[in-house]
Amino acid sequence: MEGLDPVVVELGDQLENPGESLSLTGKLDLSGYSSGEKEFTLADGVSYDVVLTNAGDGILVTGIVRAHADGQCDRCLEPAGFDISGEIEEYYLFEEPEDAESYEDGFELVGPERTVDLSGAIWDAMVMDTPFVVLCRPDCAGLCPTCGANLNDGPCGCADQAEQAWVDSDENPFAALKNLKLD
Secondary structure, three states, X not given: OOOOOOOEEEOOOOOOOOOOEEXXXXXXXXXXXXXXXXXXXXXXXXXXXXXXXXXXXXXXXXXXXXXXXXXXXXXXXXXXXXXXXXXXXXXEEOOOOOOHHHOOOOOEEOOOOOEEEOHHHHHHHHHXXXXXXXXXXXXXXXXXXXXXXXXHHXXXXXXXXXXXXXXXXXXXXXXXXXXXXXX
């Protein structure tokens, strides 16, 4: 995982019996991350609240990861921020299953010293809750494709000029009518 150090939880003698659970809260001092080709900064890092439960043949981890990410608006290229509130759900098996090939997405195992690494589950929750399109505001007008002006600051005039040029052009199917004189 890019930039995410292991988050190892030592189970020790805890969670020995099915049904037992353990709550954990933590914070990671992660300064940023990337999703696809986009880069995001995390001023306050990432916090997580999880519950680990012995489900008999493994440890079920459920919870939530929270952060505030800052990046760049996909329409106008100005700064844009969003909140991450992703769900964590991961299952760590005590032993490798006999039908390991049937696990399409693979599986995680509890470590030999009765440890689990939560970094993969935290990373997945962050990336899954990162919006595909990041906007500075829902109604962002973006940039003018002709002159590059930020249309959130107001119209640049290119659209009016393009419309007038089309009206005056010979490609306009109604151009022949502009010289038509009706009595």
